[in-house]
Amino acid sequence: DIQMTQSPSSLSASVGDRVTITCQASQDISNYLNWYQQKPGKAPKLLIYDASNLETGVPSRFSGSGSGTDFTFTISSLQPEDIATYYCQQYDTEPTFGQGTKVEIK
Amino acid sequence: QVQLQESGPGLVKPSETLSLTCTVSGGSISSYYWSWIRQPPGKGLEWIGYIYYSGSTNYNPSLKSRVTISVDTSKNQFSLKLSSVTAADTAVYYCARGNRDWGQGTLVTVSS
Numbered sequence: 552d553i554q555m556t557q558s559p560s561s562l563s564a565s566v567g568d569r570v571t572i573t574c575q576a577s578q579d580i581s582n583y584l585n586w587y588q589q590k591p592g593k594a595p596k597l598l599i600y601d602a603s604n605l606e607t608g609v610p611s612r613f614s615g616s617g618s619g620t621d622f623t624f625t626i627s628s629l630q631p632e633d634i635a636t637y638y639c640q641q642y643d644t645e646p647t648f649g650q651g652t653k654v655e656i657k
Numbered sequence: 658q659v660q661l662q663e664s665g666p667g668l669v670k671p672s673e674t675l676s677l678t679c680t681v682s683g684g685s686i687s688s689y690y691w692s693w694i695r696q697p698p699g700k701g702l703e704w705i706g707y708i709y710y711s712g713s714t715n716y717n718p719s720l721k722s723r724v725t726i727s728v729d730t731s732k733n734q735f736s737l738k739l740s741s742v743t744a745a746d747t748a749v750y751y752c753a754r755g756n757r758d759w760g761q762g763t764l765v766t767v768s769s
Contacts, residue, residue: 640704
């Protein structure tokens, strides 16, 4: 199965900061990658699909890039409501998730 | 907008079979693919498997020997059965349509 290595596992940033999370696949997955946001006690919410496509209704401060094995998720200007854990997920083969990145406000 | 709701026992004994149902409203189950995902308390997400409306399935290789996912188009429901459970199967179980629409999740605890 394809392993997804996500980093960092947690980060603390100030409101307005640019935040970047990376995800590396153990083999080429083309652009078959999603990014999710999960708030405590809630189901994950799809933010980015096919590595770089913004889901309908998701603020434009969220973006994704990459292909092959290396992917990046960015929040261009961190907002208080962005406090959550973020996960990458590949779906080139049987889906697997990254370990998650917990984003906190400094 | 489609809505999904998980239902089933919140407590299962070790070695028994966990059974959950996902009821789909606001849309037909006769399209898309339908997934089960779980999350142990305080941990990350694990994909369990999915079923197409046609009935074809794909399972997580690490769970494949214990998992069965089925669909009942007449009831607009799909179901999960996980056999021979242990404490390691304690988790919040989510059902989902594709990647976009998720149920709220239901906690299943494995304990005697």
